[in-house]
Amino acid sequence: MTLRFHNISKTFGYQKVLDRVSYAFGTGLYALHGSNGIGKSTLLSILAGILEPDAGEIEVAGHSLHSAPLEAKARLSYVPDKCPIYPFMTGCELLQFVARAKGTLICPDVEALLESFALGAYLNTRFGQMSLGTQKKTMLASAWIGQPSVMLMDESSNGLDLATRDVLIARIRQMREKALILISTHDAEFAQSTGAEVLPFSKLHGPLMRSHECRRGPPAHERAAGHCCIDPENGAVE
Numbered sequence: 600m601t602l603r604f605h606n607i608s609k610t611f612g613y614q615k616v617l618d619r620v621s622y623a624f625g626t627g628l629y630a631l632h633g634s635n636g637i638g639k640s641t642l643l644s645i646l647a648g649i650l651e652p653d654a655g656e657i658e659v660a661g662h663s664l665h666s667a668p669l670e671a672k673a674r675l676s677y678v679p680d681k682c683p684i685y686p687f688m689t690g691c692e693l694l695q696f697v698a699r700a701k702g703t704l705i706c707p708d709v710e711a712l713l714e715s716f717a718l719g720a721y722l723n724t725r726f727g728q729m730s731l732g733t734q735k736k737t738m739l740a741s742a743w744i745g746q747p748s749v750m751l752m753d754e755s756s757n758g759l760d761l762a763t764r765d766v767l768i769a770r771i772r773q774m775r776e777k778a779l780i781l782i783s784t785h786d787a788e789f790a791q792s793t794g795a796e797v798l799p800f801s802k803l804h805g806p807l808m809r810s811h812e813c814r815r816g817p818p819a820h821e822r823a824a825g826h827c828c829i830d831p832e833n834g835a836v837e
């Protein structure tokens with residue numbers, strides 16, 4: 600499995616946002632779909648290792664995010680909705696930082712993406728002085744560094760002009776054979792253009808899966824695509 604998570608729970612104060620959420624993916628492209636506030640961004644930031652879950656296990660390309668975080672994080676990339684970067688960092692510094700953290704170099708493929716995003720003129724601009732779209736493009740380009748096995752993208756089309764959006768759609772389509780790409784988006788047209796399989800958030804909830812699906816098991820075509828279910832008796836992921 601490329602990404603597997605099991606029994607992820609998260610509570611903020613008195614609000615339980617994630618309750619034993621489980622799933623396993625092979626390679627492919629999925630668009631997480633669900634209403635505002637259901638927990639999509641929370642889940643993605645937990646899967647990216649940014650936010651600690653209260654409970655649960657996550658494996659990225661076979662590496663536990665808990666016990667082997669460096670190995671797991673080297674194989675994943677994450678593009679949050681909002682830019683979390685220190686405002687004095689330039690675009691170039693961000694790209695180098697990500698490459699160093701992953702123990703790799705900025706390869707010609709990433710350079711080609713920077714060119715397609717017309718980012719050349721902005722690489723020495725500090726994040727605090729970039730437009731939101733330019734910040735987003737820089738973070739998106741950084742997601743391709745190190746040939747990740749898992750790409751997590753939160754509202755990746757937000758704030759992009761049409762030309763950039765088309766480049767991103769083409770890039771995502773190319774990647775879906777090689778990696779797992781999990782996007783959270785309310786932009787149905789964007790999701791459809793990428794060819795993503797829509798994955799309702801409710802499908803990730805353990806109790807729901809137990810009662811509605813797993814006693815019968817998912818249909819054969821879903822199993823072939825790398826879906827999983829939870830054993831209703833012992834909670835094991837199959």
Ligand SMILES: Nc1ncnc2c1ncn2[C@@H]1O[C@H](COP(=O)(O)OP(=O)(O)OP(=O)(O)O)[C@@H](O)[C@H]1O
Nearest residue numbers: 611612614616633634635636637638639640641642
């Ligand atoms: N750091 C935090 N502290 C307290 N509550 C939080 C925090 N982060 C998220 N929440 C709450 O958790 C719930 C889920 O938020 P989240 O952003 O994950 O939802 P979402 O499905 O991504 O929503 P949207 O579609 O609007 O982006 C919301 O009620 C939100 O207010």
